[in-house]
Amino acid sequence: MSDTQTQLEIDREKGNFRYDVDYEFDAGTGLTEKTIDYICDVKGEPDWIREFRKDALRKFHEKPMPTHWASKDLENIVFDNIRYYLSQGQKPKRSWDEVPEDVKRTFERLGIPEQERKFLAGVEAQFDSEAAYSNIKEAVGKQGVIFVGSTEGLKEHPEIFRKWFGKVIPTGDNKFSALNSAAFSGGSFIYVPPGVKVSHPLQAYFRINAENFGQFERTLIIADEGAEVTYMEGCTAPKFDTATLHSAVVELVALKGAKIQYITVQNWSNNVFNLVTKRGLAMEDAEVKWIDCNIGSRLTMKYPGVVMKGRRARGEVISIALAGDGQHQDTGAKMIHAADDTTSNIVSKSISVGTGRATYRGMVNVPRHLKGCKNNTECDALLINTNSRTDTYPAITVRGTGNACQHEASVSQVSEEQIFYMQQRGLTEGQAMSLSVNGFINDLVREFPMEYSVELKRLIDLEMEGSVG
Amino acid sequence: MNMATAPVSGVPLIEGALVEGHWPEWFVASRQRGWEDFQKLPAPAAKDEKWRFSNVRALSLDAFRYPGAVADAAALTARSTGLGESAARFVFGNNRLLSATAPAADLVAAGLVIMTLEEAATKHADLVQKHFMAQEAKLGSAKYAALHRSGPINGVFIRVPKNLEVAQPIEIFHWVEGESSAVFPHTLVVCERHSKATVVDCFRSADGAPAFACGVNDLVVEEGAKLNYVAVQQWSPSSVAFHLNSTIVGRDASCLGMQVNLGGKFVRNENYSRMVSEGARSDMLSVNIASDEQMIDQRTFQDHAKPNATSDLLYQNALTGKGRTVFSGVIRVEPGAHKTDAYQKVRNIVLSDDAEANSMPGLEIEADDVRCTHGATTAQIDDRELFYLEARGIRPDAARQLLVMGFFNTVLDRLPDARLRGHIEGLVEARLTSALRS
Numbered sequence: 009m010s011d012t013q014t015q016l017e018i019d020r021e022k023g024n025f026r027y028d029v030d031y032e033f034d035a036g037t038g039l040t041e042k043t044i045d046y047i048c049d050v051k052g053e054p055d056w057i058r059e060f061r062k063d064a065l066r067k068f069h070e071k072p073m074p075t076h077w078a079s080k081d082l083e084n085i086v087f088d089n090i091r092y093y094l095s096q097g098q099k100p101k102r103s104w105d106e107v108p109e110d111v112k113r114t115f116e117r118l119g120i121p122e123q124e125r126k127f128l129a130g131v132e133a134q135f136d137s138e139a140a141y142s143n144i145k146e147a148v149g150k151q152g153v154i155f156v157g158s159t160e161g162l163k164e165h166p167e168i169f170r171k172w173f174g175k176v177i178p179t180g181d182n183k184f185s186a187l188n189s190a191a192f193s194g195g196s197f198i199y200v201p202p203g204v205k206v207s208h209p210l211q212a213y214f215r216i217n218a219e220n221f222g223q224f225e226r227t228l229i230i231a232d233e234g235a236e237v238t239y240m241e242g243c244t245a246p247k248f249d250t251a252t253l254h255s256a257v258v259e260l261v262a263l264k265g266a267k268i269q270y271i272t273v274q275n276w277s278n279n280v281f282n283l284v285t286k287r288g289l290a291m292e293d294a295e296v297k298w299i300d301c302n303i304g305s306r307l308t309m310k311y312p313g314v315v316m317k318g319r320r321a322r323g324e325v326i327s328i329a330l331a332g333d334g335q336h337q338d339t340g341a342k343m344i345h346a347a348d349d350t351t352s353n354i355v356s357k358s359i360s361v362g363t364g365r366a367t368y369r370g371m372v373n374v375p376r377h378l379k380g381c382k383n384n385t386e387c388d389a390l391l392i393n394t395n396s397r398t399d400t401y402p403a404i405t406v407r408g409t410g411n412a413c414q415h416e417a418s419v420s421q422v423s424e425e426q427i428f429y430m431q432q433r434g435l436t437e438g439q440a441m442s443l444s445v446n447g448f449i450n451d452l453v454r455e456f457p458m459e460y461s462v463e464l465k466r467l468i469d470l471e472m473e474g475s476v477g
Numbered sequence: 478m479n480m481a482t483a484p485v486s487g488v489p490l491i492e493g494a495l496v497e498g499h500w501p502e503w504f505v506a507s508r509q510r511g512w513e514d515f516q517k518l519p520a521p522a523a524k525d526e527k528w529r530f531s532n533v534r535a536l537s538l539d540a541f542r543y544p545g546a547v548a549d550a551a552a553l554t555a556r557s558t559g560l561g562e563s564a565a566r567f568v569f570g571n572n573r574l575l576s577a578t579a580p581a582a583d584l585v586a587a588g589l590v591i592m593t594l595e596e597a598a599t600k601h602a603d604l605v606q607k608h609f610m611a612q613e614a615k616l617g618s619a620k621y622a623a624l625h626r627s628g629p630i631n632g633v634f635i636r637v638p639k640n641l642e643v644a645q646p647i648e649i650f651h652w653v654e655g656e657s658s659a660v661f662p663h664t665l666v667v668c669e670r671h672s673k674a675t676v677v678d679c680f681r682s683a684d685g686a687p688a689f690a691c692g693v694n695d696l697v698v699e700e701g702a703k704l705n706y707v708a709v710q711q712w713s714p715s716s717v718a719f720h721l722n723s724t725i726v727g728r729d730a731s732c733l734g735m736q737v738n739l740g741g742k743f744v745r746n747e748n749y750s751r752m753v754s755e756g757a758r759s760d761m762l763s764v765n766i767a768s769d770e771q772m773i774d775q776r777t778f779q780d781h782a783k784p785n786a787t788s789d790l791l792y793q794n795a796l797t798g799k800g801r802t803v804f805s806g807v808i809r810v811e812p813g814a815h816k817t818d819a820y821q822k823v824r825n826i827v828l829s830d831d832a833e834a835n836s837m838p839g840l841e842i843e844a845d846d847v848r849c850t851h852g853a854t855t856a857q858i859d860d861r862e863l864f865y866l867e868a869r870g871i872r873p874d875a876a877r878q879l880l881v882m883g884f885f886n887t888v889l890d891r892l893p894d895a896r897l898r899g900h901i902e903g904l905v906e907a908r909l910t911s912a913l914r915s
Binding site: 076077376377389391392393394395396397398399400401402403404405406407408409410411412413414415416417418419420421 | 524525526529530812813815825827828829830831832833834835836837838839840841842843844845846847848849850851852853854855856857
């Protein structure tokens with residue numbers, strides 16, 4: 009397609025609107041100990057959190073930017089210009105009727121209340137720093153499932169929260185996990201009691217509304233022995249001329265025999281730096297599965313990981329990335345095998361359009377004296393235009409015998425023969441291209457729940473204005 | 478620093494080289510620049526991405542010295558046996574020429590030039606100056622490339638003239654002898670249009686003493702030419718070695734380069750292949766055995782500057798004892814290099830519980846009409862295959878050896894010359910036998 013002026017138009021406009029909101033609480037720009045005190049005071053947090061945050065701030069300052077391997081674009085983040093806390097109040101509403109009108113209309117326009125009625129077991133809707141709405145279906149609540157915001161979680165369920173908070177991803181894991189630990193607000197805390205299988209997904213929706221804002225949600229999900237839960241998150245923001253920062257930390261704990269599925273459809277506007285640390289801990293016979301789709305943002309750096317700590321634990325990452333003009337999707341996966349007979353699977357597909365750049369970065373580690381560990385990694389990249397770019401940087405370490413790792417990656421373009429074939433049968437070049445791209449990711453899209461895969465198909469419903477040059 | 482003729486024995490490496498012989502002015506200036514760069518450039522740090530998984534602590538050069546002449550040149554020449562018949566054979570020991578068998582008169586008459594780099598630096602100054610370390614060392618070892626440039630380099634310059642096919646391989650031996658000796662082998666090959674040649678570099682230790690080798694080879698393959706280059710590294714098991722390669726492949730030309738690492742304690746290979754014109758082809762191959770506490774650290778770069786070129790990389794490692802390997806490779810397709818066909822594969826077979834294989838195959842693609850694929854696998858000997866052989870009366874150790882040799886054959890089979898293949902296979906097999914026993 010080198011000489012084809014084909015353009016892919018992706019529906020990134022859905023979230024590009026903004027209503028004015030009066031913020032009651034505003035920590036101003038920049039992050040200092042004073043900002044942290046302000047956040048702690050308005051949220052009424054215990055002292056150990058205040059200390060935790062301040063310690064994290066020190067680590068954030070100590071840690072260098074990872075630009076020796078990552079994109080230099082990171083240097084364009086001006087931390088002092090960012091607003092670290094903005095909210096209308098700290099207590100999420102249990103009913104949409106109570107949510108302030110100016111916030112509610114945003115979520116209505118995004119279709120959240122409607123989806124909740126249709127197929128979700130619970131919803132949390134975060135607007136800038138705090139959740140505006142959080143509720144679960146009564147039947148699910150009766151099973152003992154806890155689904156609240158992180159602030160509520162740490163205050164009302166300290167015995168479970170404190171045990172795992174910051175244990176899967178230590179504060180100093182990287183510069184941005186330290187930043188999140190210093191400034192975190194919002195995100196979900198979920199606890200599923202032993203044996204409870206939550207039949208419908210729980211959903212969180214993250215919305216950035218303010219300019220120059222930094223959203224630092226913190227999610228902790230614990231599935232107790234034999235429990236099962238699916239969590240979905242969606243993200244949008246209006247498009248501003250200035251950079252917005254989203255830096256989340258997500259920790260998952262799957263105890264013996266538990267299963268957690270975490271689904272993300274990231275559709276930030278392309279002024280957002282999306283720098284996210286996500287990791288799951290899988291105990292004996294447990295399974296953690298990340299299903300990750302990145303369509304939006306200016307620069308995304310996200311490598312969901314699974315630490316397989318118990319025997320026969322299983323980790324999986326399914327990743328779709330779509331990099332359009334000016335975007336860099338730097339995504340991947342980390343699989344740490346820490347027990348015998350653990351297995352992991354990574355399947356990543358990326359599409360680069362225009363000047364978009366998609367990068368796969370992976371890490372698979374099988375340490376000494378383990379037996380029966382298996383990893384499979386597949387990365388496929390599709391390049392649409394002549395100036396598109398893709399990179400693949402896996403790192404695989406295997407020690408000892410008795411383990412098997414395989415990695416394979418390929419780069420290709422949409423086959424001209426395929427396009428020709430479809431055009432022969434009356435499709436326009438645009439339709440043919442769209443069909444071909446959808447075919448490329450189809451097997452992964454099917455991994456998403458029905459409702460999301462429809463949404464995804466629509467998002468990547470490619471509108472082609474192709475003309476052969 | 479005195480650059481004039483002087484005895485060089487015993488001077489510590491870190492104090493700068495004193496160099497024997499007669500070198501032209503441009504070369505002396507290049508050497509001076511190398512020394513300045515070496516001092517200026519920072520030592521690799523563990524956090525450096527180009528040294529990820531490596532062992533930068535192994536790189537202390539304090540103990541190494543510029544060695545004096547070898548004790549018995551004739552004995553080392555006699556030990557320089559390899560292929561038996563060759564087009565020419567050059568033997569070096571401790572950076573000095575020990576013996577040279579010149580090519581046959583008809584080849585010389587046809588224009589074939591094989592001489593020491595020292596001689597060529599004056600006699601073929603233009604060619605040597607044009608190609609000598611013309612490519613910057615980009616894969617992490619710029620400091621050691623500078624050290625090489627500053628050192629008492631010795632080695633061979635080969636110019637294969639237009640249309641000449643040299644049927645027999647050209648053999649070069651580099652010996653190192655004595656405690657803490659440092660050697661600086663260099664091979665510079667220019668294959669002119671439509672010529673054909675095979676060059677074999679053999680790096681050997683005269684004794685079991687720890688040594689330091691800092692070698693570079695520059696391979697230039699012009700339009701339609703074919704070059705096979707094999708480097709067999711057999712330094713003593715306590716040695717530290719750098720071997721940096723740069724290959725430039727022209728229009729419709731092809732180069733097959735193979736690195737065979739059988740020795741050394743810490744070995745760093747950097748292999749850079751650049752396809753500078755359409756129809757170029759580079760085959761990058763490697764066979765490595767890491768046993769005991771050996772570390773074999775390899776970085777490769779397949780640089781596609783122009784469309785319609787091919788590169789095919791296959792590196793295979795067998796690891797035993799506490800052996801460690803690092804493979805880090807990049808296929809880079811520059812904007813506009815359409816119809817690139819690039820392949821990269823690393824395969825590890827781990828034979829012990831303490832061995833560690835690190836694989837980092839990489840792609841950087843900036844053109845859309847390409848076929849680029851890479852793969853990395855790590856596994857061990859299949860129990861069923863072992864059982865199959867044992868069921869047929871083959872002892873377990875022999876069966877293991879057979880299976881690992883079968884694994885290596887995939888690479889060795891790519892060598893076009895049966896005699897060369899047989900020779901290399903013999904060396905690999907002997908090394909494997911001792912590695913499996915240890």
